[in-house]
Amino acid sequence: MLTCKQVSNALSKEDYEKMPPFKRFFLKLHIKLCIFCGKFNKQVMDSQDMCRCYKEKEELVNTERPKMEEERKAKLRELLASQSIGAQSGQKD
Amino acid sequence: MTLPKPEPKVPVTPPEQWVDLYGDYLYGFAMSRLRNPDAASDCVQDTFLAGIKALDRFDGSRDIKFWLRGIMRNKIVDQIRKSVKENKVDIEAEDEALLESFWFKYSGIATTNPDPWEFNPRKFYDNGEFWKVFEKCIDQVKDPARQAFILRVLEDQTTEEVCKVMDITPNYLWVLLHRARSQLKVSLEQNWINSD
Numbered sequence: 001m002l003t004c005k006q007v008s009n010a011l012s013k014e015d016y017e018k019m020p021p022f023k024r025f026f027l028k029l030h031i032k033l034c035i036f037c038g039k040f041n042k043q044v045m046d047s048q049d050m051c052r053c054y055k056e057k058e059e060l061v062n063t064e065r066p067k068m069e070e071e072r073k074a075k076l077r078e079l080l081a082s083q084s085i086g087a088q089s090g091q092k093d
Numbered sequence: 094m095t096l097p098k099p100e101p102k103v104p105v106t107p108p109e110q111w112v113d114l115y116g117d118y119l120y121g122f123a124m125s126r127l128r129n130p131d132a133a134s135d136c137v138q139d140t141f142l143a144g145i146k147a148l149d150r151f152d153g154s155r156d157i158k159f160w161l162r163g164i165m166r167n168k169i170v171d172q173i174r175k176s177v178k179e180n181k182v183d184i185e186a187e188d189e190a191l192l193e194s195f196w197f198k199y200s201g202i203a204t205t206n207p208d209p210w211e212f213n214p215r216k217f218y219d220n221g222e223f224w225k226v227f228e229k230c231i232d233q234v235k236d237p238a239r240q241a242f243i244l245r246v247l248e249d250q251t252t253e254e255v256c257k258v259m260d261i262t263p264n265y266l267w268v269l270l271h272r273a274r275s276q277l278k279v280s281l282e283q284n285w286i287n288s289d
Contacts (some may be wrong), residue, residue, distance in 0.1 A: 008201030012267045013252055039209075040202040046214075047274045051246050053218050054227055058122075061224050065121030072134045076141065077112045083145050 002030050004037040011041055015048045103153050108145050115158050119165055126169045126243050127176075128232060136172050140165040166248050173240050174258045182237045182259050188268045203271050211282045226288060230280040234273050241266055242273035 002010075007030050010016075016024055031038045031045065106114060119140060123133035143164050144157075151160055184192075191197055196205065217223035234242060237259060244255045245266065252263055259266070 004200035004202065008267075012201070012263075012270070036205050037200050037202045040204060040207050043207050043210075043278075044274070046210075047277075050214060050218075050227075054224055055247065057221070057224050060221060061228060062118065062121040062125075064225070066124050066130075067117045068120040068134060068137065069130070073112050073116055076116065076134075076138055077109070079138070080108045080111060080141055080145070083108070083142060 002026050004030075004034060004041075007031065007034075007037060007041055008044075011044045011048075015052065016045055017048070017052065103156055105148070105151060105153065106157055108141065108148070111141055111144070111161070115161055118158060119161060122162065122165065123169065123172075125228060125231075126247065127172055132172050132176070136165065136168045139168045139171070143168070169248055170244060170250060170254075170258055173244060177237070177240065177259050180236070182261055184265060188265070188272070191268055192264055201267070203268075207275075210278065212286060214281065214285075217285070222288070223285065226284050227277075227281065230277050230284055233280045234276045237261075238269045238272040238276065241269040242277075245270060 007027055010019065010023070010027060016027060019027065031041050034041075116137060119137045120133055123136040124130065127133050127136060140161055144161050147164070151157065191203055196202060214223070231239065231242070241255060241259060241261075244250045244258060245252065250258070252266060256263055256266055261269070
């Protein structure tokens with residue numbers, strides 16, 4: 001059986017979904033039964049669920065995020081054109 | 094004898110077109126992580142330049158957009174490292190007390206009795222508006238807790254890597270992540286319930 005500290009440490013190191021099934025089972029069992037750390041660590045797991053879901057949806061949210069300034073884009077275009085020509089001539093040499 | 098390089102499965106877009114095709118995409122991600130337009134633009138520029146240098150290592154197994162996004166992870170870490178160097182992370186008195194508390198030493202938790210959620214966020218996971226509010230709430234989390242959260246949770250860096258970048262101990266990283274989570278919860282409760 002895991003101790004409260006082991007559960008907290010495991011959750012602070014990685015997302016519980018990435019843990020091996022065996023470890024996940026004991027972790028969930030501990031959290032269901034423990035009157036000391038159960039409520040707290042359940043919220044940590046809920047937060048991990050939420051962040052995982054956010055990362056899956058992030059590509060959709062990204063379309064409405066701020067866009068790069070046109071001036072900066074123009075400079076960057078020039079820079080990339082010069083760099084990629086340099087890289088190509090470097091490859092030929 | 095060197096084997097001929099396999100043809101990429103997806104076409105390689107020439108770097109001259111990257112700004113128009115992926116500039117805003119990458120800038121959006123950089124802004125959400127760094128909050129600062131100058132740092133975000135620098136981050137995109139560094140990503141593109143690193144992309145050009147590493148282009149011969151592009152294996153074409155996925156769209157170049159996602160490959161560049163992968164490179165940008167390191168550039169975001171670099172930008173946060175730079176900002177942490179300028180504003181060194183000091184342990185606040187409140188956090189120090191938590192690190193020294195009995196409960197933390199005994200069980201690795203901050204409190205045995207956290208406030209329950211005022212609403213069930215799971216109900217809204219399919220609602221695009223919820224994630225927009227979620228993102229605004231991440232922005233409201235104060236540094237360095239926000240930076241720790243971005244690196245550890247959103248950019249998937251390991252605990253060791255985040256501790257190295259921010260020059261903090263793993264215990265303090267845990268406290269910062271706890272701060273970020275609780276601030277995020279409070280601000281989601283305020284902003285989401287009020288947005289109805």
